[in-house]
Amino acid sequence: MAAPATRKYGGLSASQRQSSRRTRLVEAGLDVLGARGLSNMTMTAVCARAGLTERYFYESFRSLDELLVAMFDAFSVPTHEAIDAALKQAPADLFERCRAAAGALIDSLTDDPRKARAYVEAISSTPLHERRAATMRAYAEVLAEQMRLLSGLEADHYRAPLRLITTMLVGGLAEAVSEWLNGMLKLSKDEVADEASRLCVAAAEALSRSKTTSTAS
Amino acid sequence: MAAPATRKYGGLSASQRQSSRRTRLVEAGLDVLGARGLSNMTMTAVCARAGLTERYFYESFRSLDELLVAMFDAFSVPTHEAIDAALKQAPADLFERCRAAAGALIDSLTDDPRKARAYVEAISSTPLHERRAATMRAYAEVLAEQMRLLSGLEADHYRAPLRLITTMLVGGLAEAVSEWLNGMLKLSKDEVADEASRLCVAAAEALSRSKTTSTAS
């Protein structure tokens, strides 16, 4: 009985239309999450906001959690790219590189007010919490890499402590940004990035000092 | 019509019985949260676990969120007390005091396996997230106090940066403990506490160095 059909519509192919709907749902999700909070973010509300029927929800996502993950990626991926780009341009100095990365992170997170709200609210979702943990681990690894390269922490016995320290620094920055977004920290963007980067440098120095017995290679 | 009645039952007064039920609900909440996760923690499940009818749930709590907050307090209060006690005994040295506090925190969190699970899961709840934020602020303030006293950071212009740094350190420790509980960090309890405390000392030193121009009092 002929091909399973796939016709142009509104000048768009079937897959274009589908991915456009998906995008609309993700955007609507950000709107709803920002405006009404996570507990009021239901499929019904998201679909209404997107101007789509619930039927189309299942076309792109199997559950709200899947949408949540897609929303997270929608702003965590660009953020990650911004950080990568900033790092590529920064000079080979630990403080400068931390500054560049932290600045890129904060800028990326604050360029869309919805992101800020989502970033804070998002933690209150179990699947997102896991996603967030994975992202944090990745950032911690990037930071560890920088420290290894720029502070001579190559030795193997640094691995575990370095991992702990970078986890703390990255987690700490996340917490600080969260507090800053809530208006609890009376500092400018730049000051936040500055202080955080200084702490990274101090941490690297402390680490290289603490095991000084076997580092004079 | 006599008095509104209040009779002993099982050797307990009315208020004793009520508070006992409340305790049972909190305990059951910890069990359910630990065993089945936050999304499966419903009133029905908690009541079943507690061996109480849903009617009694409303006697002590108006909503699941209220129970969640009570559960949080049930282990955050003892933890806070443990930290206070540890700080009282510790010598007047920043590293030692950080070590004592961090050790007390970790010990308190790991003495009951349910706490650990709850600590990780708990973040995925909006009301708890706020509670957590308040607790973190309190811990950050305690740490800031220690730094001020023991590292000569009394000057007023330290306030904002110090607050940022302590927020990062406390938030970082929380993240690290969370990762450690997940088995992502191959370190012993003591090593975690040691490294974290060392980072606190390094942070204090960096802070006092960075504004050295006006500190030579």
Next chain:
DNA sequence: TCATATTGACAGGATGGTCTGTCAGATACT
């Protein structure tokens, strides 16, 4: 032993959200 408080069990309505199905109207290909 009797009366009354207290309890646990259960029933069931109310609510809110998830899904699936139908259908008329709009759009595009021939």
Next chain:
DNA sequence: AGTATCTGACAGACCATCCTGTCAATATGA
């Protein structure tokens, strides 16, 4: 224009949970 596809609107079944009410069984004090 005619036909087939695609779309959005709606209806409503289904389900889980919340929450309240009733009631018999039990424990207590008099």
